[in-house]
Amino acid sequence: MTLAINVLLWLVVGTLAFIASMRGRVLLNEGSRAGAMEFILLLPRIGIGVVGSGFVAEALPNEWIAPWLGPESGFFGVVIATFGGALTPGGPVVGFSIGAAALKSGAGAPQVIAYSTAWALYAIHRLIIWEVPMMPARVVWLRAAVSLPLPFMAAALAMLLGRP
């Protein structure tokens, strides 16, 4: 599975690099450089996120997670998870690491889905750091407002579908 994904991703990279090189060497160099820089800047975040999430999952008291976010917590658990997601700071790794940690420590899957959906859609720091500087602020607030019900819908649909 991992190998297949790696092959797929690198095929896409190869294709894009080829198209870029057809348009000129400068474009190829610029793309490779920008991608490599991004990667280097991300390394410490990913390292801390991955290694940290293992320890956080292990340190979290299971008996505390289960009643609040466990499979039995139902809609109330989804509400708590949604709030937690909106308030979680951090880059691409943080929300997933915390969600995975909660799942390992006994949280219910729909609750974890609500958490990571809320975190991905309207974590407050992300709106302020990324979206507002790059887009008209009113569009950002519009997007955040219409996203409010989505974590609940995601959790509800996940419950309807049932775990594969």
Add this chain to the structure above:
Amino acid sequence: MPRLPLPPLRARTARFIVLIKPVPPRRRRRAFDWSTATIAVLAFAAAVTVYVRDGREHFLTILFGDLALFAEMLPKVLAGCLIGAFVTLLLPRELVARWVGHESGFAGLLIAAFFGFLLPGGPITIYPVAGAFLVMGADAGAVVAFIVSWTLIGYTRALVWELPFFGADFVIWRIVAALPLPIVAGLLARAAVRAGFEYREGAQ
């Protein structure tokens, strides 16, 4: 459906400016920031807790397990970064704007959501592209569908970030549950605009 009038001259000038400046400004980023620092403190506290409570051997088992996971992620992350960088350079933006503009209707929402699914890269890629869509005449609903789709069902994001943490079954399940949501968000945004929400500030 009646044809909408041509966009005002200002909008057309804005479009011209975007066309001659195709690469969005890149924000400078540091390798370490306060949110990473918060997580680092949290991780350190958790590691100490595990060491003290469960002993050295258990601590090392977890540490090596996580380091192996980290090593496994690296090639995917590098690929994701390169894809994002090349797409930012190669994407024919003016074409995209035509497909998801004001007159695009429901199909425009579908196309925008599909682009969100397709376009790889991080926030540094997505928000400048979304901002450019707006300037070039995409409507708020399409832009919302695009961003929500990238956030929830974008494949590079899922492959690179989510999969190593959650495993394939869980990720596929979550994505299937999320499939209708970009369209829902886009429709809600259009409803808000129709109800009088003004999203183009002043000269925008």
